[in-house]
Amino acid sequence: MQPHSADFPARAADALTDPDLRRALTKFKTGFPVNRARAVANLPEFEALRDAAKAVKDHTLSHLDHYLEAFEARVRDSGGHVHWARDAAEARSIILRLATERDARLIAKGKSMVSEEIGLNAALEAAGIKAVETDLGEYILQIRGEVPSHIVAPALHLSKEQVAADFRRTHTHLPPDRPLDQPTDLLAEARGELRDVFLNADIGITGANFLVAETGSTIIVTNEGNGDLTQTLSRCHIVLTGIEKVVPTLADATLMLRLLARSATGQEITAYTTFSTGPRRADDPDGPREFHVVLLDNGRSALLGTEMQEVLRCIRCGACMNHCPVYHAVGGHAYGWVYPGPIGAALDPALIGVKEARHLPNASTFCGKCESVCPVKIPLPKIMHRWREVEFERRLSPPSVRQGLWAWALFAKRPRLYRLVTAIAMRVMGWMGKEGAFKSLPLAGGWTGTRDFPAPQGRTFQSLYKDRRHG
Amino acid sequence: MPPANPPKVGLLVTCLVDLFRPSVGFAAVTLLERAGCRVTVPSQSCCGQPAWNNGDRTTAEALARTMIQAFEGCDYVVAPSGSCSGMLRKHYPELFRDDPAWAARATALADRTWELTRFLTDIMGMDTAIPGFAGTVTYHDSCSGLREMGVKEQPRRLLASLPGVDLTEMQGADVCCGFGGTFCVKYPDISTHMVTEKVEAIVATGADTLLAGDLGCLMNMAGRLSRLGHDIDVRHVAEVLAGDPDTAPIGRAEG
Ligand code: SF4
Numbered sequence: 266m267q268p269h270s271a272d273f274p275a276r277a278a279d280a281l282t283d284p285d286l287r288r289a290l291t292k293f294k295t296g297f298p299v300n301r302a303r304a305v306a307n308l309p310e311f312e313a314l315r316d317a318a319k320a321v322k323d324h325t326l327s328h329l330d331h332y333l334e335a336f337e338a339r340v341r342d343s344g345g346h347v348h349w350a351r352d353a354a355e356a357r358s359i360i361l362r363l364a365t366e367r368d369a370r371l372i373a374k375g376k377s378m379v380s381e382e383i384g385l386n387a388a389l390e391a392a393g394i395k396a397v398e399t400d401l402g403e404y405i406l407q408i409r410g411e412v413p414s415h416i417v418a419p420a421l422h423l424s425k426e427q428v429a430a431d432f433r434r435t436h437t438h439l440p441p442d443r444p445l446d447q448p449t450d451l452l453a454e455a456r457g458e459l460r461d462v463f464l465n466a467d468i469g470i471t472g473a474n475f476l477v478a479e480t481g482s483t484i485i486v487t488n489e490g491n492g493d494l495t496q497t498l499s500r501c502h503i504v505l506t507g508i509e510k511v512v513p514t515l516a517d518a519t520l521m522l523r524l525l526a527r528s529a530t531g532q533e534i535t536a537y538t539t540f541s542t543g544p545r546r547a548d549d550p551d552g553p554r555e556f557h558v559v560l561l562d563n564g565r566s567a568l569l570g571t572e573m574q575e576v577l578r579c580i581r582c583g584a585c586m587n588h589c590p591v592y593h594a595v596g597g598h599a600y601g602w603v604y605p606g607p608i609g610a611a612l613d614p615a616l617i618g619v620k621e622a623r624h625l626p627n628a629s630t631f632c633g634k635c636e637s638v639c640p641v642k643i644p645l646p647k648i649m650h651r652w653r654e655v656e657f658e659r660r661l662s663p664p665s666v667r668q669g670l671w672a673w674a675l676f677a678k679r680p681r682l683y684r685l686v687t688a689i690a691m692r693v694m695g696w697m698g699k700e701g702a703f704k705s706l707p708l709a710g711g712w713t714g715t716r717d718f719p720a721p722q723g724r725t726f727q728s729l730y731k732d733r734r735h736g
Numbered sequence: 737m738p739p740a741n742p743p744k745v746g747l748l749v750t751c752l753v754d755l756f757r758p759s760v761g762f763a764a765v766t767l768l769e770r771a772g773c774r775v776t777v778p779s780q781s782c783c784g785q786p787a788w789n790n791g792d793r794t795t796a797e798a799l800a801r802t803m804i805q806a807f808e809g810c811d812y813v814v815a816p817s818g819s820c821s822g823m824l825r826k827h828y829p830e831l832f833r834d835d836p837a838w839a840a841r842a843t844a845l846a847d848r849t850w851e852l853t854r855f856l857t858d859i860m861g862m863d864t865a866i867p868g869f870a871g872t873v874t875y876h877d878s879c880s881g882l883r884e885m886g887v888k889e890q891p892r893r894l895l896a897s898l899p900g901v902d903l904t905e906m907q908g909a910d911v912c913c914g915f916g917g918t919f920c921v922k923y924p925d926i927s928t929h930m931v932t933e934k935v936e937a938i939v940a941t942g943a944d945t946l947l948a949g950d951l952g953c954l955m956n957m958a959g960r961l962s963r964l965g966h967d968i969d970v971r972h973v974a975e976v977l978a979g980d981p982d983t984a985p986i987g988r989a990e991g
Contacts, residue, residue, distance in 0.1 A: 278925050590912045594929045628923050630916025630930075631789070633883035647830075650791070657791030666790055666918075674787060674795040680802065683781040691755050701989035702962060711921030715928040716959030719756065719987035726749050726758035730765075730777050 266384045266412060268617045269601035273624035276599040286596050289422050297418075297587040300531025301638070308527065318524050319642045321517045322578035329569065332478040332511045333560070339481025343543025345556035353383035356561045360385060360470070360503060363557060364394055367501055369467035373459075375485060375492035376400035377472030378416050378581065379505050379561055381603045382616070385470075396470075397462045399491040401455050408435050414597030416604060417529050417583035422596050425451060452489075459491070469499035469553065473506040474580070475521055476558075479514045482542040483558060486525065486535040493539050502541065502553035508560050509577040521580055524640035528582040564616045572651050576611045578641040585635035585645060591628055600625055607635035611648040619655050623662075626652035688728045695723030745773040746810030748803075748849075750820040751782045752951040753972075757986065760951060763978035764816045764852055771860035778806040785823045789917050793831065800828050804841050812859070813849040816974045817950050818881020819917075824849040826884050851881055852974055853891040853949060863897060868979025870900025874943040875973065876934070876957065877910045878950035891949060891973050901976065906937040915956040931960040939966055945985075947973040958986040 269276065280286055305311045325332050337347040350356035356379075364372065372389060374380065374396055386407070389396045398407045402420035406413060408431050413419030420428070429445035432454055444450055471492050473483040483504045485492045496502040512518050526532040545552030568574050586592040586606025597605035602613050602622070610625040626649035635645045656662050676683045697703075698720025705713045712718055745768050753760045761777075768775045784799030803824070807813045815821040828842040856862040873895065881887035895901050914920060914930025921927075934957060938946050946961070946968055948954050958970035969985035984990045 274923065274925075277923070281925055281929055590914070590930050591926055594926050628919075628926065630879065630912050630914065630919045630927075632879035632912035632916070634879075634910075634912070637883060650789070653789070653791030654793055655791070657793075662790065666922075670787055670790055670792050670795060674792075674798075677782045677784075678795070678798055678802070680779050680781045680806075684779070687755055699989060701984065702959070702987040709921070711924040712959065714924060715963060716931070716956065717962045717987055719955045719958050721756040722758055722983075722990075724758060726754040726761035727777070727779070729758050730761070 266381050266603055268613075268621050270613060270617065270622045270625055271601070271620075273599060273601055273628060276601055277595040277628070280595040280599045285424060285427065286422050289424060290593055290596055293418075293421050294587075294593040297530055297583075301528060301584060301587065302531075304527040304531040304533060308523075311524075311527070314520060314524055315640055315642055318520055318580075318640060319578060321512060321520065322641050325512055326509070326569065326574060326577050329508065329511070329566075332513055333508060335478040336476050336481055336511050339478065340543065340556070340558055341481075343481050343556075344546075345481070345543045345558065348557060348559045350559055350561045350563070352563050353561070356383045356505065356559055356563070357385060357388040359559050360505065361388060361392055363501070363503060364389065364468060365392065367467060369394055369501075371462065371466050372396040372468045372470055373462050373466035373495045373499060374398050374403070375469070375471035375487065375495040376403050376419070377470065377505055378413070378603055379472055379507055380470065381413060382563065383505075383561065385505070397459070397466075399459050399462065399495050400487070401452060401489055401491075404455050404459065405431060408432075412598070412603070414605065415583060415586060416581050416608075422598065463494040463498050466495070466499040468501045468503060469495040469497075470503045470505055471496050473504050473510055473558075474525065475518045476506065476511040477513075477515055477518050478511055480542055482515070482540045484518055484522075484538065484540050486522070486538050488536040490537050493537060496539070496541060496553060497551050499553055501555040501557070502544070504541070504556075504558045506558070506560065507565055508562055509565055509579070525580055525582050528584040528638065528640040568615055573611075573615060573648055575643050576608070576615070576648050578643055579608055579612070580641060581608075582640055584638045584640065588634045588638050590632060590634070591630070607645040607649070608643075611643070611645050611652070614652045614655070619652060619659065620661055623652075623656050626650070626656075684725070684727055688725050691721045691725050692723055695721045742772055742774045743811040744809070745775050745812045745814050746807045747775055747777045748783065748807070748813050748815035748817075748820060748824065749777065749780060750815055750817045750951065752955070753816060756955070757951055757972065759980065759983040760816050760972040760974050763972070763974040763980055764814070766866065766978040767852070767856055767862075767974060768814060770866060771856050771862045773812075773860065776810065778810075780806050783820050783823045785820065786918060788823065788827055788831070797831055800831055800842065801838065804828070804838070804845050807845060808841070811848065812855065813845065814852055814855045815849070816852045816972060818851045818878045818885045818887055819950050819952060821849050821851045822880040822884035851885040851887050851949065853894060853977070854885060854887050857890040857893060862894070865894040865897050865977035866979035867898055867900065869898065869976045869981045871945045871969075872902045872904060872943045873945045873947050873976065874904050874906045874938060874941040875909060876906070876913060876938075876946065876948040876953060878948055878953045879912050881949050882910055887949060891947075891977075894977050895947075895973070898976070904941040904943050906941045908937055911937075913953045913957050915953045917952065920956060927956075928960070931956055932964075935960050935964060935966065938968060943968070945969040945971060945976075947971055947976060949973050954986055962987050
């Protein structure tokens with residue numbers, strides 16, 4: 266997917282005045298967080314599970330090569346294949362090759378953010394291969410030609426009325442007067458449309474929430490069951506995911522699963538949790554004849570051993586964006602790339618470059634809410650902060666910021682000069698602001714455009730305190 | 737248990753209080769003295785947070801060194817701000833992680849640094865504030881106070897000790913007001929959206945005074961409240977706890 270993160274301010278401004286999006290976000294921000302809080306309250310050991318999950322992930326990341334190789338060996342033992350992709354282009358060409366070798370015409374797809382990350386659908390389409398998204402949210406977005414605005418609920422920015430209109434527009438073979446008022450109507454209609462895709466697909470592509478090194482299994486969680494149909498009904502199942510998804514054992518995976526659904530949607534467990542281990546065996550009643558796993562690096566391994574490594578603990582639950590006041594304000598599309606919200610602000614600079622993504626780690630108040638809900642305790646503000654340092658070191662910050670800091674530091678580093686200058690400045694400003702506040706101030710339009718600026722009381726504390734002690 | 741000897745407390749005034757609202761600094765001194773502390777005010781400029789937040793590590797380090805030296809002789813460092821005390825407590829040690837000598841000094845200082853209301857209650861054992869202010873109030877939890885410095889019930893406990901003060905909680909008191917230091921001018925549209933939602937929550941309480949423990953957040957909320965024409969007073973919680981009813985609210989003319 267082509268990033269548009271450099272346009273963050275303009276995209277955010279549009280988002281703030283889009284009435285449909287405002288309605289969707291208002292509903293969204295009280296949904297998942299309330300459910301999560303309830304789920305957490307019902308599980309007294311939740312905090313302990315967070316610590317345990319963090320430890321598992323930290324351990325795995327510090328031996329990532331070992332666990333990935335173990336995973337590969339187990340996949341091979343069970344008759345499957347592992348393909349390594351250094352970047353998005355390599356991942357695309359691996360999948361295109363697998364598809365063309367099998368003469369594939371139709372591909373069913375389960376939800377996969379990594380597939381968005383590598384822009385897979387466009388590549389398949391360009392090669393004349395039809396790929397159909399089977400997750401309801403993703404299916405809707407594909408019809409609309411949009412990208413996900415949330416990593417768990419990709420179409421949360423849409424209302425059911427908008428979706429009903431899209432279905433009427435595209436499903437023209439159905440009776441025009443059919444009822445589409447209820448979410449269940451929409452789901453049933455999408456199911457009907459997708460049934461043929463599941464049955465006729467040459468290849469099924471899914472993501473993976475976890476990879477298990479000890480068994481060579483891949484795990485997906487869904488609430489619609491579309492992933493199971495995608496991967497069991499086609500001849501060939503391709504799993505596409507990032508290298509950081511591996512955990513050592515099945516027990517570790519279950520620990521993660523206990524945290525994932527609770528953190529994401531507040532469910533105790535998602536409706537479907539599907540384990541895939543190799544292709545169909547001789548006495549299996551169903552399943553794909555081929556099993557391939559494509560493991561994408563795309564900038565991830567470069568984070569190992571750096572202060573940013575912790576971001577690789579992410580299990581993509583979405584809790585950070587569900588609780589983020591900036592995400593609540595602008596929604597996911599403003600971020601301009603696949604991973605929005607706090608995790609996007611911490612991860613995207615590594616994947617699409619600091620220059621393109623520089624706004625994302627800046628567009629945070631460091632309020633810390635994300636870190637407080639992250640199931641694997643990623644210090645998201647700390648990582649965003651580190652990206653700001655990289656930006657500053659590489660001189661990518663806007664001149665206004667650099668010059669402002671320079672001028673301010675000139676005084677701040679010299680306490681006596683600072684006290685003198687500020688004492689005079691505050692006297693002047695206090696006198697000018699006798700009304701109590703300024704409606705506008707030179708160079709402060711960012712503030713006074715929408716807020717009055719409270720005037721200073723007139724003297725500085727340090728000068729008053731000195732007088733009082735000596736007076 | 738309060739220490740037997742009066743502890744020597746260095747007041748970290750914070751830039752905003754120093755420049756814009758000295759009355760908060762004096763309220764802090766009054767409260768600390770009432771709690772049995774010996775207060776000193778070392779000569780100081782800024783803790784370096786604006787530089788730190790914008791990724792300018794070199795400037796942040798230089799300012800941090802000056803601050804560490806200025807406060808080294810104090811038993812405690814106390815600030816009427818979660819954000820500035822959080823800078824010393826959480827970020828100074830990070831700042832010097834590659835410089836062991838300064839890291840040790842930074843950590844020693846960090847361990848002695850507290851936000852005012854938490855220090856008064858949890859360290860000095862203060863359980864009653866100084867009467868003098870009366871009104872219905874609502875309290876906003878500033879993010880760094882809440883999540884970096886563990887400030888939540890301490891200011892509320894002190895407010896509850898004041899006979900004339902009646903606290904009504906707002907919806908989402910712990911949701912960010914959109915200030916975020918330079919965030920509010922770098923992303924003014926988003927910041928305005930956030931503070932507007934905050935203002936709605938404040939107004940819905942029917943309280944006549946808004947309180948918080950960080951002047952940046954207070955100026956942001958006061959500025960938006962008055963721009964939208966709401967007649968709600970805005971004060972730093974320390975002023976109310978010190979029984980100061982006379983100073984004009986934030987953004988209002990004296991007298
Ligand atoms: S950063 Fe944490 S909260 Fe955000 S998606 Fe990843 S695991 Fe979930």
